[in-house]
Amino acid sequence: MPQNYDAIIVGARCAGSPLAMLLARKGYRVLVVDRATFPSDTVSTHVVQPLAVAALERWGLLNRLTATRCPPIQTYTYDFGPFTLSGTPGPKESPIAYCPRRTVLDKLLVDAAGEAGAEIREGFTAWEILIEDGRVVGIQGRSIGGAAVREAGRIVIGADGRYSRVAEAVRPDQYNEKPPLLAAYYTYWSNLPVGDRFETYIRPYRGFAAAPTHDGLTMTVGGWPYAEFEANKRDVEGNFLKLFDLAPAFADRVRRARREAPFAGAAVPNFFRKPYGPGWALVGDAGYNRDPITAQGINDAFRDAERCATALHEAFSGSRPFDEAVGDYQRSRDEHVLGTYEFTCQLATLEPPPPPMQQMFGAIHGNQPAMDAFAQMNAGTISPAEFGAIVAAAHRPA
């Protein structure tokens, strides 16, 4: 087979398209395939955290997002019942989050990859990953209604989500695994203004949140422990609406609103995968999946795309051996996300925080730098360890 591509990427959403764009901008020959055709929705809410917004800015794409009139989010609020913590989620240089529909965000990313020179094949399913002598050499697949085709590349990258076909073929080591912890559902409302806030409501074994998105709509997402998934799935609507009753002022606002979409939802496993091997790599959910409760997936996918692009450039250009360069991508990924992963999985149980933590939340109420740090930890801007250090400093006697 002629090796027509440096990189073949399976999956064209938050991980695949930015990686394709970054490699194509460096002059590499890139093919991206996705069985979806864009604009395309997916089962996911879509809070884009400030660090991911900073990545869009670095890539020259933020102005395209703001041109879609997606409302900016300046403040995250956490209503625990007796008190609410309220803070700014981002660093000074990138303080804002957005909640763009995936139909808009993913299309923008696919277009940017195409403009950078990557070849995009939409409506193309890669059903087989071709392996020769233990090395991945290409893919076999088909466009809708088309004949089977094979394509060969120096590397095949799985950006194909948590049920990755590429990962299934190469069977990477999987570690830090946890089962699904939370059943999460979401829908959209008109006449439910939340201004520039991402509002979160936390109650024992229940939680929900609301954020402004395109077209004057507000996205609400909420859920219950996975142990209740089977029992509650028979009446998602009834169980979802009961969440609002736990915060009566919010329930009042919902009574004046109108639901504009059916409920969608998912419960996902939590895992890390070794993201590279002979002729292959994994980015985004294909390599690392975590519960959506902290809305980190897009942030993580963007960071993976940048780090993996750098590693592949080093390997392709011969400046570092493949294993060393892409091994660094894995190490930096794991170091960066591990604290947030543990925090996310703990949060996803929806168990009430232990009493010392509840006291700490009460103690930081009203202390703006500490509340900002709380919002930033939840946004993935700082790690839980950094948050702990900020709170300790705030309470250290002078």
Ligand SMILES: Cc1cc2nc3c(=O)[nH]c(=O)nc-3n(C[C@H](O)[C@H](O)[C@H](O)COP(=O)(O)OP(=O)(O)OC[C@H]3O[C@@H](n4cnc5c(N)ncnc54)[C@H](O)[C@@H]3O)c2cc1C
């Ligand atoms: C309920 C829920 C809510 C969430 N909320 C948020 C949130 O608010 N903020 C946030 O940052 N993250 C959120 N996430 C996580 C986020 O959706 C993911 O982390 C993100 O989409 C990962 O992007 P990706 O590109 O790695 O994979 P995906 O978005 O899963 O994209 C994979 C692509 O690969 C394609 N594909 C798969 N297999 C093949 C194949 N064999 N051939 C061709 N194409 C293929 C698919 O069609 C798909 O387009 C949420 C997730 C869930 C489940």
